[in-house]
Amino acid sequence: MLPPILTALLIMTGIALALGAALGYAAVHFKVEGNPLVEQIDAILPQTQCGQCGYPGCKPYAEAIASGEAETNLCTPGGDDGARTLAELLGREFKPLAAGAVVEKPKAVALIDEASCIGCTLCIQACPVDAIVGAARQMHTVVSKLCTGCELCLPPCPVDCIALVEEPRTPQNWKWKYPATGLRVVA
Amino acid sequence: MIARLFSFRGGIRPDSHKKESSGAPIRPVPLPARLVVPLIQSSRGGARPIVTVGDKVLKGQCIGEAEGKTGTAIHAPTSGTVSEIGRYPMAHPSGLESPAIVITPDGEERWIAHEPLDLATASRDELILRIQASGIVGMGGATFPSHIKIGKDSTIETLVINGAECEPWITCDDRLMRERAADVVRGAMILRRLNGARRVLVGIEDNKPEAIAAMSAAARARMDTEDADGGARIDIVTVPTRYPAGGERQLVRVLTGIEIPANRIAGDFGVQCFNAGTAHAVCRALVHGEAMVARIVTVTGDVERPGNYEVPLGFPVADLLALCGVRPGVDRVLMGGPMMGFTLPKLDAPITKGSNCIIAASPGLFPPAPPEQPCIRCGRCARACPAGIQPFDLYWFSRSRNFDKAGEYHIFDCIECGCCAYVCPAHIPLVDYFRFAKSEIRARDEERRAASQARARFEFHTFRLEREKAEKAARLAAKAAETRASLSAAAKADAAEQNVAPPPPKPPT
Numbered sequence: 001m002l003p004p005i006l007t008a009l010l011i012m013t014g015i016a017l018a019l020g021a022a023l024g025y026a027a028v029h030f031k032v033e034g035n036p037l038v039e040q041i042d043a044i045l046p047q048t049q050c051g052q053c054g055y056p057g058c059k060p061y062a063e064a065i066a067s068g069e070a071e072t073n074l075c076t077p078g079g080d081d082g083a084r085t086l087a088e089l090l091g092r093e094f095k096p097l098a099a100g101a102v103v104e105k106p107k108a109v110a111l112i113d114e115a116s117c118i119g120c121t122l123c124i125q126a127c128p129v130d131a132i133v134g135a136a137r138q139m140h141t142v143v144s145k146l147c148t149g150c151e152l153c154l155p156p157c158p159v160d161c162i163a164l165v166e167e168p169r170t171p172q173n174w175k176w177k178y179p180a181t182g183l184r185v186v187a
Numbered sequence: 188m189i190a191r192l193f194s195f196r197g198g199i200r201p202d203s204h205k206k207e208s209s210g211a212p213i214r215p216v217p218l219p220a221r222l223v224v225p226l227i228q229s230s231r232g233g234a235r236p237i238v239t240v241g242d243k244v245l246k247g248q249c250i251g252e253a254e255g256k257t258g259t260a261i262h263a264p265t266s267g268t269v270s271e272i273g274r275y276p277m278a279h280p281s282g283l284e285s286p287a288i289v290i291t292p293d294g295e296e297r298w299i300a301h302e303p304l305d306l307a308t309a310s311r312d313e314l315i316l317r318i319q320a321s322g323i324v325g326m327g328g329a330t331f332p333s334h335i336k337i338g339k340d341s342t343i344e345t346l347v348i349n350g351a352e353c354e355p356w357i358t359c360d361d362r363l364m365r366e367r368a369a370d371v372v373r374g375a376m377i378l379r380r381l382n383g384a385r386r387v388l389v390g391i392e393d394n395k396p397e398a399i400a401a402m403s404a405a406a407r408a409r410m411d412t413e414d415a416d417g418g419a420r421i422d423i424v425t426v427p428t429r430y431p432a433g434g435e436r437q438l439v440r441v442l443t444g445i446e447i448p449a450n451r452i453a454g455d456f457g458v459q460c461f462n463a464g465t466a467h468a469v470c471r472a473l474v475h476g477e478a479m480v481a482r483i484v485t486v487t488g489d490v491e492r493p494g495n496y497e498v499p500l501g502f503p504v505a506d507l508l509a510l511c512g513v514r515p516g517v518d519r520v521l522m523g524g525p526m527m528g529f530t531l532p533k534l535d536a537p538i539t540k541g542s543n544c545i546i547a548a549s550p551g552l553f554p555p556a557p558p559e560q561p562c563i564r565c566g567r568c569a570r571a572c573p574a575g576i577q578p579f580d581l582y583w584f585s586r587s588r589n590f591d592k593a594g595e596y597h598i599f600d601c602i603e604c605g606c607c608a609y610v611c612p613a614h615i616p617l618v619d620y621f622r623f624a625k626s627e628i629r630a631r632d633e634e635r636r637a638a639s640q641a642r643a644r645f646e647f648h649t650f651r652l653e654r655e656k657a658e659k660a661a662r663l664a665a666k667a668a669e670t671r672a673s674l675s676a677a678a679k680a681d682a683a684e685q686n687v688a689p690p691p692p693k694p695p696t
Contacts, residue, residue, distance in 0.1 A: 042642070046634075047637075047638035047645070048641070049641060057645055059642075129644040130644055130648050146641075146644065148637075169281070171285070173633070174279075174283060176622040176625075179620055179623060
């Protein structure tokens with residue numbers, strides 16, 4: 001019969017080895033690919049891929065926020081609402097967008113004036129979502145259903161033939177207003 | 188006959204106000220200076236114009252071809268000239284403009300040659316195609332294309348014809364069933380043949396005894412004379428007057444006892460429901476070869492001559508009101524009934540396939556709503572709700588823009604019948620809140636869909652750029668290796684040449 005001290009040591013060592021093996025197995029087989037926080041942040045960002053935050057797209061910005069190197073208030077299309085949601089998710093303090101950056105723009109899509117287009121393909125290369133079709137020295141056109149309105153195609157155009165047009169109001173995208181409450185006359 | 192009636196939950200009994208307009212027979216209207224026929228007149232897609240400005244058209248001639256599988260055709264409501272194809276205000280709460288074809292009538296009302304189908308020989312597909320080509324949509328107001336509904340391949344046991352017309356003030360289906368019962372029954376039997384139902388139930392509220400009598404006589408006559416129906420029965424069933432008994436789910440419940448769950452449709456339970464007006468239109472289209480060019484509209488409220496009028500589609504509402512003599516004091520005009528209708532933002536909007544009623548509202552008849560007071564959670568709205576949801580909860584969520592929660596509490600089961608707002612002691616415009624929340628949720632879902640599409644496209648874009656870069660690098664590396672190889676080969680060859688004697692020069696050729 002072993003002395004009690006050795007029994008205890010053996011039992012403790014056994015438990016430690018078993019748990020260590022379990023943890024080691026889990027670390028290999030249940031490894032989480034990528035940072036799940038990035039996915040959550042990316043889901044909040046508006047996916048315009050406009051680069052106004054200083055990063056080359058929404059995913060890179062999400063990665064920068066997750067690693068702590070970027071602030072949560074850089075996304076202009078997301079607006080203050082987006083910044084607030086991000087701050088809530090990360091438990092950071094809410095910071096409003098930099099002054100002058102908040103421009104609540106209605107949703108717009110790029111439109112190429114096809115008569116002026118010279119077919120230089122520069123806008124095609126600039127489009128982050130491949131929403132412009134065309135070929136060299138052929139007229140280009142924007143697939144408006146896919147356009148995010150990021151405006152990245154505007155600066156490269158040498159003939160300034162791209163303009164952003166507001167989405168037309170249709171019965172499908174028309175919204176009911178918040179019910180107006182009549183003022184109560186008290187005197 | 189059916190053994191017994193069932194009851195739906197909730198509901199209200201508002202003053203019916205049917206007497207004002209139900210007395211006089213359906214009257215025709217004189218042609219206006221122009222008819223503005225919108226290209227979109229159904230809830231699922233529109234039509235593509237096939238005429239150009241200056242074309243002469245005949246009454247019933249197709250001027251807009253059905254777009255895609257879900258579209259429905261539109262037809263010239265009278266003979267005349269196409270004077271414009273442009274954008275005009277539509278009969279919609281937004282007052283937005285939609286593409287429309289303007290026809291200047293020539294006053295002759297010349298019909299295009301009627302081409303009725305031979306019902307005995309025509310196949311099911313032919314009949315359904317004709318329903319689409321005749322531009323038939325649900326006439327109860329929802330304007331769902333009938334060819335889609337009837338073309339579904341579900342097994343149907345019971346066809347329900349909705350003649351309940353539960354909404355106050357409206358009497359167009361009442362007059363239609365009184366005066367054209369034979370055609371309604373005939374249309375119902377054609378629909379029955381198309382969906383294969385074994386019985387037809389026509390539900391009519393008990394405040395329309397004349398319509399019930401006329402429809403019963405027509406049904407008896409049909410069953411006595413026609414033996415083509417394969418022994419299928421058509422029964423006229425009197426249902427108790429309780430708003431909204433004319434809602435599809437409510438009427439199906441009352442007549443068959445089936446309670447259709449959320450996110451399912453009546454067809455899943457072997458029932459299909461069509462409005463009496465739709466059955467009539469099907470009969471006109473298939474038996475008489477007349478496309479849908481007019482509908483019966485109730486004009487009522489504060490007007491001199493209330494009643495039901497057979498109005499060509501595209502007839503401006505303002506002209507219709509002028510015809511009926513608007514009394515002074517009318518401050519707004521409702522399209523549809525007072526419960527589910529909406530205030531028309533512009534009176535030059537045209538009558539379309541779904542416009543069943545025009546009400547000239549004055550503060551005397553429709554007093555302005557008293558100011559909204561705080562909700563005290565009395566629960567009356569929940570007891571009145573026929574959809575079985577909790578309006579007071581949804582009210583809090585909609586009001587605070589907590590849309591996730593509103594969705595969780597099934598806001599999309601709300602049929603916007605207005606029972607909750609009607610009974611609310613605090614005069615809260617509950618339906619307005621729900622409409623607001625629903626449209627916000629729809630817009631948000633659309634945004635999310637667009638965002639996830641943009642995300643996928645951006646990811647592919649980055650992947651593509653990297654792939655191209657890698658391919659280019661690989662190509663360059665291969666090229667470099669090739670050049671290196673050929674250079675070293677050349678160097679070797681040179682070295683060999685110096686060791687060995689040069690080959691004899693080639694003889695000149």
